[in-house]
Amino acid sequence: MIAVLLIVIPLVTGIAAFFIQNEKTVRAWSLFASLAVLAASLFGLFLSGNNQWLEYNHEWLQVMGSSFALKLDAMGQILCLLNALAYVLIFIATWNRSYEKANRFFGLMLLTQAGMMGVFLAMDAMLFYFFWELALIPIYFICSRWGGERRIAATFKFFIYTFVGSLLMLIGIIYLQSKTPDHSFSISSFYHLNQTLSGKEQSFLFWLFFIAFAVKMPIFPFHTWQPETYQQSTPAGTMVLSAIMVKMGVLGVIRWLMPVLSIGAETWSYTVIPLALIGIIYASLIAYRSDDIKKLIAYSSIAHIGLMFVAVFAVNQIAMQGVIIQMFNHGINVLGLWIVVELIERKTGISKISELGGLAQKAPSMTIFFVIIALASVALPLTNGFVGEFLMLTGIMRIHSQYYLWFTAFAGAGIILGAIYTLRMITKIFYGEVKEAVTNITDIRWNEKLVLGVIVVLIFWWGIYPQSILNFTSEFSKEIVDKINILQFLPSKTGL
Amino acid sequence: MPINYYIFLSVALFAIGVVGVLTRRNAIIVFMCIELMLNAVNLLLVAFSKMHHLKAAALNTATNAGSDGQLFVFFIMVVAAAEVSVGLAIIVMMYRNIHSVDINFLNRLKH
């Protein structure tokens, strides 16, 4: 029931939002809706273990073998929580921003949320695909309608990119379904396929799925839509994209790719892991030389996600745990960064690093928040980022491959490079003498403080006492790793 | 007569019709060439009908075997007549507007 609520609340409230003409009302309405979703999500956490509340299964599209199957497992819980929480935070943080045709904006935002919830919850491939696209369409409208000058072209590129990816995935889904004995799309049927599909099929199908997820995450070299889209779309859209939507790709890999096509994944692991690793270094270096804060954060996100991807391929519980909690952490952290960037841009109209400077004198609170969040994103100990990256790297070190050291070294090099570009950004934006462009900037207001405060609290909570969440996800991660490992991942190439 | 002769004759007539369609610019003549194609088909159908009749007669089954081919020719003629009426009407309408029946002038719609 909770699972259904999580989708239905944003869906219904989102549709309703279209009909509310008054901007203030619709803003309040969406905040209320997002709070309701958050409440439902927290309630779901509270009920964890109580399956009849967390699962939902209803007949639908029987003619095609699909059913409306939802389940709130541990990863789903975490991501739904992220989704719900991020929306509340986004709505509060952008409370002061005014939108033309606000009703449409908020309606689309909530629809996106519903779509993403569905992706996180779907236990049926068809349903998964449905929600995958449902999330895409409204966000495309948001980014394309409210944004920078080149938004139309940029977001269209994003759309085409993702659309191609998801269509390829669709082929894969159809193919898999046709191979299931009961012609069903359900995830359990898919899991059974792992042992029956031939290696050739798997290695082919792998790419169909991989490209879809790689575009979404994005993994080098499927990433070029991202920086421009982040730069051009409206801040709220960017936040949704980078904080929540990229997790769809990671979730896809964890839930739909690896356990279903583990032989294919193994076959290609020596192709895709290096891709992701190159991506980490590549994106970090570009971030280092970017003059646009938004692009910088976009590229940093590519690097972070690349690490998660590699960690998934490590296929062990430690790494999996790391990935799962890092999904949340990255979402929260990057959201915090965007909120500050949005503030800066809203107040100065500038997002060029070289034109900013000395903000620390004008807006000390903002600076403190930003620095804390940035440090969390470079994985400083006692912040949430550290826990995730530590676990992931520990897991990568245990990868069953003779190149494990190289993998770890490259993946870890991202930590150093991350520090380099993040510090450069902080230094240039906040420190130094006050530049002319920022002389009129004021410090943050209560609502922004509240949001950033919540983020900071989460950063420290999960940084100091991560066990609270690790316990929660340990069983799930073990299960999923066992599923992937059913034929022993990378068995022939053990190096350790 | 061996049926092959009829087939080749019809195909030849048909091909001449096609060549006419391809090489002429006058809409009416193009249309006439199409009629020629239809007649080639008619001839072939009749020949086939007689062939099937012969086969059936040899087996001594249905006495009316093969009549369907000839009836089909009849329907082709019916349709051809209908087409001609419409086609000529269209050509005349065209002529009224541009005072030509040259199909090369039909190039407003392209790309």
Add this chain to the structure above:
Amino acid sequence: MSVTQILFWFLSVIALFGALMVVTAKNPVYSVLWLIATFFAISGHYILLNAQFLAVVNIIVYAGAIMVLFLFVIMLMNLSKESEPQKNRWLKIAGAVAGGCLLLVLIAALKDADLKQSEAMVNVGNIGLIKNLGKELFTTYVIPFEISSVLFLSAMVGAIVIGKKD
């Protein structure tokens, strides 16, 4: 060589020659006339095949009604002079070659067809007689026959729509 065979070749040559002339004649009127000649040759074939009904209908409907209609239209438009501008030469050659290719391919495909032994019954057989065909038409083929009325209706309506002055 029997009379039938002589007739067959004779009619075939006329038909083919007529058809070629239709395509090549510069004057549209000549084209029409050559087409009528071709139709007559084809009707001859029908008779040869003992399909009298069709032979008659072909003469009446095709050579008579339809071709006269064509002639009418050509005269009406005063297109009788050799005014047709020539098509691009290359296009013409291409068209001829394409048509020739089609012919070649069809013949090549069909020449090995297992029909060598089959023959079309010439001169004998009475299925082509009006009586037989009529019976068939109004029993088995009554539905298509009725349906063709719809076709005619629509053609009629169409001709009116197109032809009527606004």
Add this chain to the structure above:
Amino acid sequence: MNALILSAILGVVMMFSGLWLKQKSIVRSLAIAGVLLLLLVNVLETSGIVLFKFDWNGMLHFDRFSLLFNSIVFAITLLYFILSSKDMEKVGINYAEYFALIFFILCGIVLAVSFKSLLILFLGIEIMSIPMYILTGAEKRNLKSNEASLKYFLQGAFSTGIMLMGIAFIYGDKGSFQLDAIAPLNGIPSALLVSGMLLMLFAMSFKSSVAPFHFWAPDVYDGAPTVFASFMATLVKGAVFVAFIRLFDNAFGEMQKSSWQLIIGLLTVVTLIIGNITAVFQQSVKRMLAYSSIAQAGFMLLSIYAMNTDGKLGLLLYVAAYSLATIGIFAVLAKMKDYTFEGFNGLAEQQPVVAFSITIFILSLAGVPLTAGFLSKFLMLKAALLSGSNTMWLVIIAVLMAAVSVYYYFRVIQAMYFKKAESAAAIVSVSPVFKWTLLLMAALLIALGLFPNLLFGFYYF
């Protein structure tokens, strides 16, 4: 058969109504009532109530598939009449005759989707084609309309010749026009039969605008009066496809692997590529839709390629989804002042409901989930994937081309939502009925996308 006879009668009725009824609104209402009646009797027939009983002599066969398709056609025609019948007034003075012709076309559709004999197929297709030549040229003063009409006619007649040659060959081999007699295959099909089949294939490809026999389509859809173009490009094409699939299933089904599957596959690829790629560069929405109709034909062709239950059912859904969406967009287009993409600029501000509906239509055409367009594409892909072991190449090309289609479809969305209007009003005023009908169609698309059983239920039960 209820529908067959009734549609012919209705054609006659409409023909005369022009004579007696001077008021166009009454003519219009009559037509709407007529098509409603048509739908009703067809549904009745589906549930077993047959008003007229004939001995068809094995020439026609009304099975669930064709009846269901007829119902779809009539229902969409109904919506089409409601949406667009007013715009027909702009075409010319022969208002009632247009309806008569459309009813004749419906009659032809019924024939073409229910045939058991090649003769009926031939007649059905001709009954569809001849009124279409007329309707294309209905705007007599418009040179484009004239041109389209003549082009259509010449090429249509040519393809008829091809088809007849094919029929003759088949007859030569099999000695019958009945599908049941043609179908049995002992050993290798003879060259005569294969040639005939191929010629039929060309002719059917032509009628359903499959590349490389599609050349007439863009010009005709572009030149024809917009109201009629929408009807021609959707329902008629769908009917031809159903005829196509019936012919190749019932008559040549046994030759699938040996003779035509590969060729259909090649045609599909060519159609998809030509349709989609050419549409990319179009500046006029109308012409873009013309090319997109070719592209969509490529997808529909997948069902013929596959020739399995998924494909056939999917084709039904495809026709429904595609027709609803395209008719909707054309209906709006008929009211636009400017057919270029720029003409749509800022439409979302002026006509939010219309713009929203168009968005749904376009999403459906592009095959985005939650719409019937997606589900139908899905079924097509699935059918193709299931039809053989080496079909991945085809499916991947199809999918990539679907992605290309997004490129041109979304230009409309971009124009409507993300660009500002240059002139005051892009659209002449629309009536509430029009808006509601559009919304209804959009809702139908989504409903079919979510619950295809609304449609398939009829097939199974």
Add this chain to the structure above:
Amino acid sequence: MQNALHIAYLIPLLPLIGFLITGLGRNYLSKSTTGIIGSATVLASFALSVWVFMQVKGGNTFTADYFNFISVGNVTIPFAFKIDQLSSLFLLVVTGVSFIIHVYSTAYMHEENQAQFGRYFSFLNLFVFFMLILVLGANYIIMFIGWEGVGLCSYLLIGYWFKNKQYNKAADKAFIMNRIGDFAFLIALFWLISKINTVGYDETFAAAAAGKLSATDITVITLLLFIGATGKSAQIPLYTWLPDAMAGPTPVSALIHAATMVTAGIYMIARSNVLYSLSEISMNVVAITGLVTAILAATIALKQNDIKKVLAYSTVSQLGYMFLALGVGAYSAGVFHVMTHAFFKALLFLAAGSVIHAMSGEQDIRKMGGLSKKIKITYITFLIGTLAISGIPPLSGFFSKDEILLATFIKSPILYGVALFGALLTAFYMFRLLFITFFGSFRGTEEQQHHIHESPAAMTFPLIALAILSVVGGLVGIPEAISEGGNKIGAFLSPVITSEHPHHVASSTEFTLMTISTVLVIGAILLAWFMFKNYKAKEAVGLGKVLENKWYVDELYNTVFVKPTKALGVFLKNVVEKSGIDGVVNGVGRLVQYGGRQMRLLQGGQVGSYILLMVLSMVIIFVIQFFLRK
């Protein structure tokens, strides 16, 4: 009954509370309140540390396990503190020196405004917190938390005056270089975890002793850990950040970049002595790196003109000595030197701060001179510090340095010779600094001359306290040769440092060595006196210029690492990304558009060509069907 030491968590917690109060209240609390809170929390920690030390001395060591930090699968990392001899000693040093410097800071930073003052103290408290975590941690992860945390505080404090771009750069540099070291540290931890599923000290050492780790593993792990140490403790190759770190306020330099944080590397290796002793290679690497660093830094210090830079290089050099000690197996000597160094180097820095304070912010010694008479307390304390660092008996530096030299001698006389040379250099440059600063005539501006004044009590008191410690601090480690049982510190640490190489050397040799070094040091001092008693600034040439420019190492790094990285970044951004990947993507789009433009030409508008194309297609399909397919 719970062990009394369980409350050790209070030791780091108190500074953390101080950090929160001073940090959050920086806009509300007055400067004096901030200073009091900041110092008091550290004082309380110090008091607790003393108590803990007494407990430990009484034989009560304890591992306090508070909660599970990370527990995944078979890896469990508790949040635990280990209170034993080593950590309790460090606790004392850290809290003690920190307290003194806090007090000093209240005066030194008094000119800052209220908010900045609060920020300063909060950072300082935060630093103490992390340093204590580092010291107290019972496993490498907890140590790593502190390890990175102190790096962060170092970064924050170096860049404390954030308006200055150079300072920010120095801060970034410090953080990044530390990060590089930390990364190696992390890899070592990953390695450990992947081998033995634990990072706890006791478990690791037990596993190593039990042979669960192969020799290669141990070597790699120890080397990686050592790379981490080179970052934190400013050794070759990662030492260049430390001199730049002098951008921070002087008390920060004293606390973080001299007394405590930079010794973290020594602490870590001493802590891991069991592992290191198992790897001969690592030991040698540590020793040689330390020695080379010591000499290199000393040579650079010879020609530096910034008072703090000289001290900074001196710190690097002294740290090198400590590593040398560790490398030759004299762990307790290293730790001992950490302690004495903390005293005298903090003293020197604070005194330098006092000088700078007196000179109104001037740091260039070429513009000082003859200050000995004007700021007497500063001068005397500075002198004591200089004597101590030079190794003049019986000051603290003498004992600790001597122990290191002795251990080196036992290991290898050649190393000893080099190390001794370094000690001479130390004495020479330190006295050069002293003479140039305090002797001769004043070379600064008039205005500065007027302003010269002794610092307030809050600054001089710490100087005196540290001076006393510098004098007597060495007495806990009197060589056995001089006094039986004099090496109290070695004895105290022996339970932790289980793998110390025993000293097998005759007392006479030991005495000889002591005498040699003392005599030579005095010689060096005299040389310095003659050269610099009346210093005149002049342009450096030849080797002097190379030294003044720090062997051009910064430039080298810049050319070899920084610039190529930047260039690569620009290349990737502008060429690979734009023209390469995005070019391909856009190229596909353009190709489609181009295809659309070309393909629509097929649709030429001519019926004739349409039909021609159709016929040709038919022909082709016929050919395919009948002649190409088999």
